[in-house]
């Protein structure tokens with residue numbers, strides 16, 4: 001029996017996920033052993049998943065995505081890494097109706113929630129990828145193809161020994177820069193003071209990414225986020241929200 005016959009839709013392969021070996025001396029987060037990817041769907045979510053996943057979802061693979069084919073139309077593509085339950089994804093997509101939005105998340109119930117909101121709201125410019133953000137960028141996204149990358153409220157991994165799991169690292173920034181088209185935008189937000197400091201330290205680390213000031217009224221992609229569940233929790237705790245934006249420099253080719 002082939003794996004596709006035995007693996008349920010959108011399931012990640014058993015065991016430790018395949019990880020690309022990067023040999024450029026930069027830091028890449030490794031979260032392969034982390035168990036937060038489990039979780040069950042409600043019967044309603046499972047039914048929607050069964051009905052829609054084949055059209056709007058895919059799991060991590062070595063197949064480079066052709067957005068024009070997948071969305072059935074051309075358009076600038078934005079990748080959101082760690083979309084969670086998709087609160088901002090589904091609220092922003094109708095406001096950027098000409099854009100094709102790809103949400104990357106490991107947590108299946110989160111993707112299922114987003115899928116439910118897409119179906120209920122008739123939002124058809126979002127597609128879902130289940131997998132690790134670094135691997136998806138490396139293996140499924142063509143170099144120079146993205147208009148934007150979003151990383152909203154990434155897991156802060158507050159303990160020092162877990163900092164290497166933070167998604168924003170020198171290597172991830174290099175990889176993101178290589179997938180952005182010249183002029184493309186990286187937008188990150190955090191409510192965690194330690195993570196904000198961490199990002200400050202990485203602001204200038206990637207030569208192909210130009211740090212931009214916030215606010216940035218002329219930004220070519222939508223920067224206005226609705227308040228997400230994690231953000232609301234942070235605001236309740238009096239956390240300051242920090243936004244970081246970069247523009248992919250033209251003529252500076254990141255080696256990847």
Ligand SMILES: C[S@@+](CC[C@H](N)C(=O)[O-])C[C@H]1O[C@@H](n2cnc3c(N)ncnc32)[C@H](O)[C@@H]1O
Pocket residue numbers: 031036081082083084085086087088104105106107110131132133134151152153154155167228229230231
């Ligand atoms: C704190 S939540 C924030 C979710 C959402 N962006 C929001 O603002 O509500 C971080 C999310 O990133 C996801 N995540 C963490 N590491 C990831 C990775 N390497 N690739 C894809 N998703 C990841 C987690 O599963 C989690 O849902």
